[in-house]
Amino acid sequence: MTNEELKAFISAHTPEVTFEETQFLNAIIPSEKIYPLAKYLRENPDADIDYLICLSGVDWKDHFMVVYHMTSRKHKHTFVLKAKIADRNNAEIHTVCDIWRTAEFHEREVYDLFGIKFINHPDLRRLFLDDTWGFPLRKDYTDDITIVSL
Amino acid sequence: METPATAKFDVKSFPGKVTHMPGGGSFVVTSIDKMVNWSRSNSLWPLVFGTSCCAIEMMSAASAKYDWSRFGFEVARATPRQADVIICAGTIVYKMAPVLKRLYDQMADPKYVIAMGACTISGGPFFYNSYSVVKGIDHVVPVDVYIAGCPPRPEALLHALITLQKKIQEGGPREKINIGF
Numbered sequence: 112m113t114n115e116e117l118k119a120f121i122s123a124h125t126p127e128v129t130f131e132e133t134q135f136l137n138a139i140i141p142s143e144k145i146y147p148l149a150k151y152l153r154e155n156p157d158a159d160i161d162y163l164i165c166l167s168g169v170d171w172k173d174h175f176m177v178v179y180h181m182t183s184r185k186h187k188h189t190f191v192l193k194a195k196i197a198d199r200n201n202a203e204i205h206t207v208c209d210i211w212r213t214a215e216f217h218e219r220e221v222y223d224l225f226g227i228k229f230i231n232h233p234d235l236r237r238l239f240l241d242d243t244w245g246f247p248l249r250k251d252y253t254d255d256i257t258i259v260s261l
Numbered sequence: 262m263e264t265p266a267t268a269k270f271d272v273k274s275f276p277g278k279v280t281h282m283p284g285g286g287s288f289v290v291t292s293i294d295k296m297v298n299w300s301r302s303n304s305l306w307p308l309v310f311g312t313s314c315c316a317i318e319m320m321s322a323a324s325a326k327y328d329w330s331r332f333g334f335e336v337a338r339a340t341p342r343q344a345d346v347i348i349c350a351g352t353i354v355y356k357m358a359p360v361l362k363r364l365y366d367q368m369a370d371p372k373y374v375i376a377m378g379a380c381t382i383s384g385g386p387f388f389y390n391s392y393s394v395v396k397g398i399d400h401v402v403p404v405d406v407y408i409a410g411c412p413p414r415p416e417a418l419l420h421a422l423i424t425l426q427k428k429i430q431e432g433g434p435r436e437k438i439n440i441g442f
Contacts, residue, residue, distance in 0.1 A: 257391070
């Protein structure tokens with residue numbers, strides 16, 4: 112599918128979506144919509160998104176964003192899904208790791224560094240840091256001992 | 262006249278006097294401390310411990326071009342129980358620090374530590390202001406020789422190893438260098 116066809120395809124399923132075009136087509140959706148849309152994109156033969164390239168987190172200070180880069184090996188279309196989590200204090204989003212298995216470790220990493228909880232994740236433990244640590248990639252993370260604040 | 266017995270020694274660094282008897286045979290006058298330190302300094306077995314890019318330079322120092330086996334370092338061990346010196350080559354993060362301490366504790370005395378590169382001295386040029394990096398391994402284990410650089414060249418590592426040898430031969434201020442009898 113071309114970008115225009117993808118736009119129409121996603122809008123038909125999730126009307127709340129907004130689009131940006133940078134290197135890839137970016138589809139920005141509210142976090143509640145991620146699971147049905149992801150499942151639809153995976154299972155619909157016209158989209159056939161079978162490869163989640165990367166799952167990452169972003170802290171925009173007033174909200175979080177989880178960014179999904181994805182592609183279809185069959186149709187060769189690549190685009191970016193961005194799920195906006197409005198509630199920063201209680202950041203939660205549904206997992207996609209039963210749709211793309213690779214998301215399991217990616218989501219653990221995002222949880223480890225941003226503290227975003229992934230609902231229904233089978234094994235949501237910290238990946239790198241120990242349990243006493245804060246969430247160091249949050250913009251409001253402070254560490255008086257090891258970080259020199261300017 | 263030089264005999265085959267003396268030809269084996271590097272006479273300058275050998276801490277004692279070899280006296281030859283008429284009709285063959287010889288004896289050595291030295292002190293036990295000096296003799297032991299001399300032996301130790303010429304056969305230091307490094308632990309294989311490379312945590313990041315400095316390890317590449319360490320491998321280079323071990324390879325044919327720089328060849329640290331010329332100075333007695335060729336027996337790199339993969340277990341701390343057989344090693345004499347940790348060449349700490351690379352960044353140590355807080356999660357790695359207990360591992361480094363444990364490896365250090367598992368080594369038999371006398372043991373030495375070389376801090377190789379900016380990360381092990383102070384936390385490094387890139388990772389200094391980071392939540393995860395230990396600001397110098399001397400917060401974790403005592404360090405004998407520091408090498409500046411990012412990463413230091415193999416020549417610098419060889420210089421550090423030779424400096425460590427000199428430190429051991431001179432006895433050093435640290436109690437562990439004395440043999441204790």
